[in-house]
Amino acid sequence: MRRLLRSLDVKIPVNGTNWALHQKDLPSQAEMDYMDAHAYRRGILDIPAPLPTLASEVAFSRIKNKPLVVSEYGTIWPDQWRGTVPLQMAAHGSRQGWNALLLYAYRQSGTSEGDIIRGAYNLFNDPVTMGVFPAAALLYRRGDLEEYTEEKLLNWSSEQLFGGQARRNGRIPFYNSGIDNYRLSATLGKVNECGFEVDKMLPGREDIRGQKGFERDLLKQLLIFNTPRTIGLSGRLRKGDTHVLGGNKVVVEQNTIGSLIFSSLDSLPIRETNSLLITAVGWGENSHTLWNHTGDIELSRGVAPVMGETLNARILLGRKNGDEARLFALSSTGKTLLKKLNNYMGSVDIKLKNSSGVLFYLVEFDSGV
Numbered sequence: 001m002r003r004l005l006r007s008l009d010v011k012i013p014v015n016g017t018n019w020a021l022h023q024k025d026l027p028s029q030a031e032m033d034y035m036d037a038h039a040y041r042r043g044i045l046d047i048p049a050p051l052p053t054l055a056s057e058v059a060f061s062r063i064k065n066k067p068l069v070v071s072e073y074g075t076i077w078p079d080q081w082r083g084t085v086p087l088q089m090a091a092h093g094s095r096q097g098w099n100a101l102l103l104y105a106y107r108q109s110g111t112s113e114g115d116i117i118r119g120a121y122n123l124f125n126d127p128v129t130m131g132v133f134p135a136a137a138l139l140y141r142r143g144d145l146e147e148y149t150e151e152k153l154l155n156w157s158s159e160q161l162f163g164g165q166a167r168r169n170g171r172i173p174f175y176n177s178g179i180d181n182y183r184l185s186a187t188l189g190k191v192n193e194c195g196f197e198v199d200k201m202l203p204g205r206e207d208i209r210g211q212k213g214f215e216r217d218l219l220k221q222l223l224i225f226n227t228p229r230t231i232g233l234s235g236r237l238r239k240g241d242t243h244v245l246g247g248n249k250v251v252v253e254q255n256t257i258g259s260l261i262f263s264s265l266d267s268l269p270i271r272e273t274n275s276l277l278i279t280a281v282g283w284g285e286n287s288h289t290l291w292n293h294t295g296d297i298e299l300s301r302g303v304a305p306v307m308g309e310t311l312n313a314r315i316l317l318g319r320k321n322g323d324e325a326r327l328f329a330l331s332s333t334g335k336t337l338l339k340k341l342n343n344y345m346g347s348v349d350i351k352l353k354n355s356s357g358v359l360f361y362l363v364e365f366d367s368g369v
Contacts, residue, residue, distance in 0.1 A: 127308030282309030
């Protein structure tokens with residue numbers, strides 16, 4: 001197929017299939033210009049190795065020295081944890097060195113029914129998923145998280161590739177156990193290539209815990225980001241929890257599933273940035289949506305309009321003495337000044353109130369004013 005397209009003077013990169021489900025799909029796809037993957041899973045964060053995650057399913061399609069594009073990823077609807085999904089993929093995509101991430105889908109329903117959430121393939125009016133998207137895009141596209149330096153290689157033998165047993169993506173211990181700690185790749189049928197066995201569990205790495213810029217805390221069901229330009233939390237937020245991230249103190253002031261992310265909007269770290277984006281997104285549902293007691297089955301989809309939860313939180317930002325700051329609310333009509341912020345002893349105190357009805361805030365700093 002690739003030769004035919006090239007003979008027709010097609011210049012763009014060519015891929016054979018966008019969803020390799022089993023190891024037997026990999027050799028033909030590896031002959032193309034890049035690898036592609038699709039992955040859909042709920043965003044809940046308490047999934048331990050060797051159980052599959054969204055990212056470990058994608059890693060299955062990574063071939064050494066071959067670009068990898070994730071042309072579809074998303075949640076399985078309904079999912080109260082869906083706001084963690086773009087952030088999880090941005091973090092793993094950065095650490096693994098994946099080349100492109102495409103959330104699916106913005107809209108499939110045409111121009112009607114714009115005032116109610118219809119499911120995973122109509123995210124345009126979902127405040128939870130689209131609300132975290134700017135922070136996730138910044139994290140991934142500008143490389144706030146560096147790639148893992150240590151690579152683990154899986155060498156599929158010819159017998160494993162073409163033998164009798166089909167190995168499904170998401171069911172391979174090598175990927176499920178290693179996705180949080182190593183850069184994962186595979187080679188196909190290379191006899192002299194040293195690699196790990198398919199069913200071998202990769203060892204954990206306590207040496208990088210808390211140092212790699214993000215952590216998936218299984219017990220707290222929480223993603224924790226701690227990089228120079230992005231800090232924050234996504235997942236189960238608990239009232240009274242305090243997190244110190246890069247010299248900044250974040251205090252959660254309500255119980256919910258949500259995301260509280262702080263993103264520098266220039267090349268400077270948060271301590272020195274001139275502009276800071278704050279993403280404060282809780283739950284988002286149709287009015288009168290009903291869930292079962294465990295929150296994993298939607299009993300009633302609800303009715304229009306879509307309701308989005310804003311967050312209560314307090315942030316003490318470490319800043320240089322003398323910086324003045326202003327807090328703005330961001331909306332589709334622009335920015336509105338909420339208040340001037342005090343800088344006391346090198347700390348700017350920011351209080352977010354859910355009564356404001358704001359999902360996005362902008363902090364502008366004037367150094368030395």
